[in-house]
Amino acid sequence: MSSSPALPNTTALDPAVAARLKRDAHGLVPAIAQQYDTGEVLMMGWMDDEALHRTLTTGRCTYWSRSRAEYWVKGDTSGHLQLVKSVALDCDGDTVLVKVDQVGAACHTGDRTCFDAGQLLITGS
Amino acid sequence: MSSSPALPNTTALDPAVAARLKRDAHGLVPAIAQQYDTGEVLMMGWMDDEALHRTLTTGRCTYWSRSRAEYWVKGDTSGHLQLVKSVALDCDGDTVLVKVDQVGAACHTGDRTCFDAGQLLITGS
Numbered sequence: 001m002s003s004s005p006a007l008p009n010t011t012a013l014d015p016a017v018a019a020r021l022k023r024d025a026h027g028l029v030p031a032i033a034q035q036y037d038t039g040e041v042l043m044m045g046w047m048d049d050e051a052l053h054r055t056l057t058t059g060r061c062t063y064w065s066r067s068r069a070e071y072w073v074k075g076d077t078s079g080h081l082q083l084v085k086s087v088a089l090d091c092d093g094d095t096v097l098v099k100v101d102q103v104g105a106a107c108h109t110g111d112r113t114c115f116d117a118g119q120l121l122i123t124g125s
Numbered sequence: 126m127s128s129s130p131a132l133p134n135t136t137a138l139d140p141a142v143a144a145r146l147k148r149d150a151h152g153l154v155p156a157i158a159q160q161y162d163t164g165e166v167l168m169m170g171w172m173d174d175e176a177l178h179r180t181l182t183t184g185r186c187t188y189w190s191r192s193r194a195e196y197w198v199k200g201d202t203s204g205h206l207q208l209v210k211s212v213a214l215d216c217d218g219d220t221v222l223v224k225v226d227q228v229g230a231a232c233h234t235g236d237r238t239c240f241d242a243g244q245l246l247i248t249g250s
Contacts, residue, residue, distance in 0.1 A: 032166055034166055038164065039159075040164070043215065044155065044220040084246070087246040088241075088243045090240050091232050091236070094169075095239070114217075115215050116213075118214035119211065119212075120142060120214055123211065
């Protein structure tokens with residue numbers, strides 16, 4: 001069920017929230033997942049209205065997978081769930097911040113976060 | 126100078142970094158700004174190769190403003206600078222995480238972060 005795409009206009013996302021969303025040309029907004037207690041930025045995914053609705057109502061962070069073109073309940077296959085603690089929209093409605101309790105690794109590589117292996121710069125100050 | 130767009134192919138971004146970037150159709154990647162010590166997610170902006178190069182080399186977080194179509198050194202007009210502490214690329218090269226020391230408010234509304242006013246859900250657990 002979690003991987004079945006919603007039919008157009010079948011999302012039950014609160015219309016008041018939907019009215020605030022500024023989506024890209026593909027109907028998506030970037031969603032930042034952050035560990036709620038440590039503050040680690042874990043990963044970034046994409047949500048359409050229905051993914052946001054599912055994230056708000058199921059307690060499990062749900063993205064739209066652009067590569068697979070389907071809904072993606074984080075952890076459904078890996079067990080590395082993201083249990084939703086809070087959801088916020090930014091000031092211009094084009095980015096979602098989801099604070100979660102991440103079970104295990106957020107990254108498909110096994111790293112805790114998707115940014116662990118990609119340091120480009122660390123300043124001394 | 127900071128607001129002048131780079132001419133095509135004039136960016137001095139390290140080619141090894143440029144080769145890892147997966148840009149959208151507009152040549153941009155989302156960039157998450159996070160307060161380096163508290164972990165607050167401050168805002169999300171967009172960077173092209175040159176904005177990333179400037180962020181890596183000037184010590185001040187620099188975005189590409191999609192609305193104004195120009196480089197945007199955060200704080201140049203507001204004084205609310207983002208002093209760069211570290212920069213990381215995610216596992217698939219399509220998102221940048223910049224840890225900064227944010228001077229004053231990150232949000233144009235005067236809020237500390239762009240997510241402060243947009244809570245959609247806070248769970249009790």
